[in-house]
Amino acid sequence: MTQSTQHQFTSDVLTNYPLNLALLDEVFNKEGKVNTHYTKVLDQFSCYSVEDFKELNEHAKLSFFNQGVTFAVYSDKSKGVERIFPFDLFPRIIPAAEWQRLEEGIIQRNMAINWFIHDIYHEKLILKDGVVPAELIFSSKHYTKAMLGMKPVGNIYNHISGTDLIKHSDGQYYVLEDNVRTPSGVSYVLSNREAMKKTLSGLFRKYNIRSVQDYPQHLLSMMQSVAPESADNPNCVVLTPGMYNSAYYEHSFLAHNMGIPLVEGRDLFVDKNFVYMKTIYGPKRVDVIYRRIDDDFIDPLVFRPDSVLGIPGIMAAYREGNVTLINAPGTGAADDKAVYSYVPAIIKYYLNEEPILNNVHTYRCELETDYKYVMEHMEELVIKPVDESGGYGILIGSRSTKEERDEFKRIITANRRKYIAQPVMSLSVHATFIEEENVFEPRHIDLRTYALLGKDKQFVLKGGLSRVALRKGSLIVNSSQGGGSKDTWVLEE
Amino acid sequence: MTAEYLIEYYTRNVYESPVTEALFEFIVTPASDSAQQLKEIKYGCSLPGQLFHHTNPFGFVATNLRTIKPFTEFEFSMIARVEKTYIAPKTYQPLSPEEELFLLASRVFIIDHYHFLEFTKYTTIIDEHANWIVYKQRRQPVFDFLQELNQYIYSRLEFDPEPTNVHTTASEVINLGKGVCQDYTHLFLAIARKNRIPCRYVSGYLNQGGNLTGAAVMHAWAEAFIPGLGWCGFDPTNNLLVDNNYIKAAYGTDYSDCSPMKGVLKTTGNHHTDYQVKVTQQATEPGSQQ
Structure with a gap:
């Protein structure tokens, strides 16, 4: 490891920052100099002592307690334990020009995915033209015949997309995943900003930072834009599976900030192909539903008959055009990790444009040559199931034991369609306050972005969730896997 | 008429x-x-x-x-x-076996009929029952094969409303050796699809006049896509081709859609x-x- 001694800080927390030249550091360049857009942060931080940082850190944590920002982890050990999402004081800063390009790329990508979803439920031209293998789509567990021929308002399917990006050691952004079912985490973006404003208000004023607090307004106006035409003054709601869901905080946060009702399945019913909400004044028609319930559970008449979370008959109301569901059911067939590898081709096919954002090279185990390569190079690859999210079921070859690799070889061979592999991407690192040691150290980060597609309206949240792999050397940034987050500042021109 | x-x-x-x-x-x-x-x-x-x-x-x-x-x-x-x-008796000129095979194997055709080629819960035959599956001879016209299949299922199963319910799958029917129209139809679908012939489940009504099985309840039969002809109905419960006596209510991939x-x-x-x-x-x- 090469250390740099060129920075001039007086504060103890930054003097021994272990700069690793093999990795791309967002804050420092290869000579150990501070990247210009970070100088004001470092000027300010160098005035603080270790005790100051500890205090600021506690202050920020308190802000989360006060905001009630928690999440629950699904695992055998910790059933229903509420945790606070670890938050880091050092903001991630993205310069205006860099952001501009990202934003264009995110919109391009999600528009193309939207056309793709439309196509696979209608003419299936991209499959017939052999650009994307038909089997890949038809074998996806998220591809549903309930969506055949369905044309939602404005022809929008993936109203809300969460595109995950990383910055590689070559300085380029790469898309890691497309999330077009129900991407979560946006409430943390807004809460992080709130905590940051309270904790480091002085620093905040030294930058011209684009707002993230307008997200709920944009979300609501997107929802209104796709209301059924018959709705004059659309009634929009957020539908949650309930308070035991890991993202319940976010559901209530979004409903509260949009000023619309938060409902559960039992609060709604369908009659005469319209959806109604039970209120003390009697039934009230519902026009747009931001549903945070998985496809399988939204309508027991159409999907899982044992679901008690959903609303019987809602798919019929939807197909009759009397209610809009956000996102559309069946979008998961497009964010499958095996489909991911075709997104550049999907962009060219529908938009006739070169993809702005890079894709990570992906080996598809169902292909004979790729399968062989994966079996032989497991230690150099990251292996992922195609239809899981949240960082579950992943094998990182270089960190695995022989037993783990043998086990993966067995399960991949048993179900090749289910697995893809990618080279280990070198995620950029960012200075991060390490509580146990009271110093800043580099930690790997990624970026979850949030894009909205409405009727003739596109919006990307100016910022996003910079997730931090808090464990030293770890590459997994998901909150459910011990990750934290940073406020992400997008600068004005 | x-x-x-x-x-x-x-x-x-x-x-x-x-x-x-x-x-x-x-x-x-x-x-x-x-x-x-x-x-x-x-x-x-x-x-x-x-x-x-x-x-x-x-x-x-x-x-x-x-x-x-x-x-x-x-x-x-x-x-x-x-x-x-009134549907006129089939007087169509079948495509040559090569043309039929070419069409059945073409990507566009398979994509257009994907839902009727898929093995659903009801239309899956497990490996241990593989000997129940019959395959079309290369030079045999699709229509002739399906007529044989109709006869084959009719003769292999015994009609008995007792042992099955709405959840019986094709393989369970094979185990039982008997069933109702729904079971006959699922087995027909399963074998036709094994031959890569698009085939759909039809639910409807059968005119009782002819004393045919399946009159006092709703009836089920299959429709298969014959290259050069289109969808054509087969009733394996009665070993008949579908005619004017069959009144359709709906079709789908299997019973669950109907x-x-x-x-x-x-x-x-x-x-x-x-x-x-x-x-x-x-x-x-x-x-x-x-």
Whole structure:
């Protein structure tokens, strides 16, 4: 490891920052100099002592307690334990020009995915033209015949997309995943900003930072834009599976900030192909539903008959055009990790444009040559199931034991369609306050972005969730896997 | 030449304890297509609440009813008048076996008929029953093969309404060696699809006049896509080709897309369902006969 001694800080927390030249550091360049857009942060931080940082850190944590920002982890050990999402004081800063390009790329990508979803439920031209293998789509567990021929308002399917990006050691952004079912985490973006404003208000004023607090307004106006035409003054709601869901905080946060009702399945019913909400004044028609319930559970008449979370008959109301569901059911067939590898081709096919954002090279185990390569190079690859999210079921070859690799070889061979592999991407690192040691150290980060597609309206949240792999050397940034987050500042021109 | 039928569907359901909230869905309305026309329809229901309809993903009418007034029994009925257009005996010139095979294997064809080629829960034959599957000879026309398949299933299974229920799969039918029209049809679908011939499940009504099996209840049969001809109906329960006596209500990938009645209810305990179907051929009006 090469250390740099060129920075001039007086504060103890930054003097021994272990700069690793093999990795791309967002804050420092290869000579150990501070990247210009970070100088004001470092000027300010160098005035603080270790005790100051500890205090600021506690202050920020308190802000989360006060905001009630928690999440629950699904695992055998910790059933229903509420945790606070670890938050880091050092903001991630993205310069205006860099952001501009990202934003264009995110919109391009999600528009193309939207056309793709439309196509696979209608003419299936991209499959017939052999650009994307038909089997890949038809074998996806998220591809549903309930969506055949369905044309939602404005022809929008993936109203809300969460595109995950990383910055590689070559300085380029790469898309890691497309999330077009129900991407979560946006409430943390807004809460992080709130905590940051309270904790480091002085620093905040030294930058011209684009707002993230307008997200709920944009979300609501997107929802209104796709209301059924018959709705004059659309009634929009957020539908949650309930308070035991890991993202319940976010559901209530979004409903509260949009000023619309938060409902559960039992609060709604369908009659005469319209959806109604039970209120003390009697039934009230519902026009747009931001549903945070998985496809399988939204309508027991159409999907899982044992679901008690959903609303019987809602798919019929939807197909009759009397209610809009956000996102559309069946979008998961497009964010499958095996489909991911075709997104550049999907962009060219529908938009006739070169993809702005890079894709990570992906080996598809169902292909004979790729399968062989994966079996032989497991230690150099990251292996992922195609239809899981949240960082579950992943094998990182270089960190695995022989037993783990043998086990993966067995399960991949048993179900090749289910697995893809990618080279280990070198995620950029960012200075991060390490509580146990009271110093800043580099930690790997990624970026979850949030894009909205409405009727003739596109919006990307100016910022996003910079997730931090808090464990030293770890590459997994998901909150459910011990990750934290940073406020992400997008600068004005 | 046309024939007119009066079709009656009637169901009565009794519940052990009161149902406090229910949404029912019926797929029983005769379809309108090139071979049949719905002339008149009337529904009846003993529960308060207004019936409403929607079009399902395959384009058929589904009828719903929601009620929140507690009940322990209810009746639902439908009476329809349908005109069938006489289908001329098949006089088509089959494509050559090469042309048929080429079409069945073409990517566009497979994608267009994907849903009717897929092995669903009902249409999967497990490996240990592989010896039940029959395959088309390379030079055999698809139509001839399907007629053989119709005969084959008819002869291998015994008609018996007792041992199966609505959840019986093709492989379970093979185990039992007997079943009802739904089971015959699922087995037909499973084997046709093994041959990569698109095949769909049809639910409907059979004219009782000919003393054919499957009259007092709703009937099920299969439609297969014959290259150069289009969709063609086969009834493996009776070893017959579908004709004017068959009145379609809906088709889908299997029974799950066509189940005549389903519901989501709040209740506890058992329930009992009775239903019956009556198909009567109407006297042809003077003058309409050629």
